[in-house]
Amino acid sequence: MQAISSDATEIFARLKSAAFHELVVSSMAGERDAISTLFTWIQPAIYRYCRSRIGRSGSAYSSADDVAQEICVAVYGALSRYGDEPESFLPFVYGIAAHKVADHYRRAGRDRSDPAADVPDGVDTSASPEQQIMAADLRERLSDLLDTLPPRQREILRLRLIVGLSAQETATAVGLTPTAVRVTQHRALVKLRAALRPNEWI
Template identity: 50%
Template sequence: MRVAGFDGFFRSDFPRLVAFLCAGGLGPGTAREVAVEAFVQETGTWPPPGDPRVAVRLTAVRLAAEQTWFDGGAPTADPPGDRLTSVVERNARGVELLSTLPETQRTVLTWSLDGFSPAAIASALGMAGTTVRSNLRHARERLKQRLGLAGREEALMTELREAEAALVNALRSALDVEEALTRVKTAATALAAPRVPAGRFGFDGPVRAAVEGDPDAAQDLLAAVQPLIVRYCRARLGGADAYSSADDVAQEVCLALLTALPGYRHQGRPFLAFVYGIAQHKVADAHRAHARNRTEAVAELPEAMDLADGPEERALRAELNRQLARLLQLLPERQREIVLLRIVVGLSADEAAEAVSSTPGAVRVAQHRALLRLRSALERRR
C-alpha cells in the first residue's frame, strides 16, 4: 500500500489517537488495537474528504462502541503488568480526571483537549454548537470544584493540557509505531486485493453446481466443510454425553446441509455463514436435549479392535477439551462464538463478521478482548 501522505500522518497521529481512546475509557492495549483497526478501515478511502483526524477518530469511536457492546458492558481492563499499561498508568492524571465526568462532558472535553474547536466537535459529533459549549463549560466547572481551582480556568486548562501532552509523549516512546504502521499497511493491502483465504476451499462453483443437483459437487462441498463443522461442534459440545456427542451433531449438520442445498440462494453472505447458521441451531438443539436427558451412559463393548489412541491418550484429549470448554464459558456468548469461528473453525474476520451479522473490525476487536480475558484468567490460575 502506497498512499501519499499516509505514513507521515500515521506516525504523527497514532500515539495521539491511542491517548484519545484511553481518555475515552479504553484500556491501553485495547486502545492500541482499536486505533490500528481504525486506520486500516480509513485506508480504503484515503485521503478522506474532510479532516483526516476527525475521520479516523469517528471510526475509532464506532469500533470502540462495537467492542463495548460485545462485552455487554463497560470495557474490561488490560492485564496488569503489561508494559503499555504501566506507561499509561504513570501518566494517567488527565485520564483519571476525565473519568469523573458524565459521559457527554467527558466526550466533548476529550475532543477539545485533542485540539478540536467547539465548532469542529459539533460538526463531528452531530451536536448543536450551544450543546458542545454548554457541556465544555459544565465539565470545566466540575473539575475546578474537584481540584479546588474555583475561578482559575486557566490553571485548570494548563493542568489538563500538560497531562494530555505527557500521556502522548509517553505513548510515542512506548508504542512501536513502525510495527503498527506495517500491520496497518499489510491489512489494508490484503483488504484491497481479491482473495480466497489460504488453504480455503473455493465454494462458489461447487455450491452452484450442488444446488443445481450435481451429486459430485455436493460430495466435494460436504468434504470441504465437514472438518470445519466437526471442529465447531466439538468445541461447543465437548462436555456432552454419548447421546449428544459432538460428532453425532456434526453428522446431523451435514445431513441438514445436504437437505437444505436445493433451496439455497446466494443473498450476498458467504456460504460458510449459511453452514454456521445450521450448525448453531443443531448445537442449540443438542444442548436442550442434553438438559432434558437424565440417563447415565455406560460403557459398551467394542465390535472390533480399536486401533486408535489408547485410554491414556483419549483421557488426556478429553481433559483438554473440558478445560477448553470451561475457559470458553468465561466469555460472553458473542465473544465465545467469535473465538470459535475464528480460531476453531478457521473463518476469516470477514466471514465471521457475516456469520454473526457484524463488521470485520468489530470481530477483530472482540476476538482481541476475548483472548485478553482468557489470558488473564489463565494467569490468575497459575
C-alpha cells in the first residue's frame, strides 16, 4: 500500500495542533484573519475527502472540487452558529461534507460507491508519461481494493488516512466509540492486505 505523502502528513499535523484549536476559537469570535487562516488549513483536507469520495470526471476532479467549494461555503455560513469545543470542529466539518457529498450523488442520480484512492495535492508536471500511466494504474487498483470493503470500513479509512481525523474525532463523526473505530480500521486494513498480490507489497 502506498504511504501517505509528506504533504498529507503536514496537513494532518496542522489540524492536530494547539494552534489549530486556537484558530477555531478565534474564528468563532468572528476574527477575519483567523477565519482566513482556518480555511487555508482545512481546505486541503476537504478537497482530499471529496476527491476520495467522488473521484475523477474524465481526467479531472472538477465535480469533487465543486463539492469541496460548496462545503467550504457551508462551513463558513455555519461557523457563527458553531458552539461546541474546538476539538469537535473537524467532525463538525465532516458532517457537513458527508451531507454535501450525499447531495451531489442525489443530484447526479448515480451510485454513491465511487471512491478514488489516490488523492494528489496538485498536478505533478515533472512526471513522465510512463510514471503517469503507472500512477493511473495504481489509482485504479487502490480504488478496486477499497470497493471490496463495506461502506463503514471505507468511510473510516477515508477519515483516518485521507482526512487525518483522530480515532476520537472519527468516533464523534460516525457515531461509534474510539475503540470501535480502531477495531474497524484494523479489520479493514487486514482485509486490504490479504487482497494484495505478492508483487504489490512494498
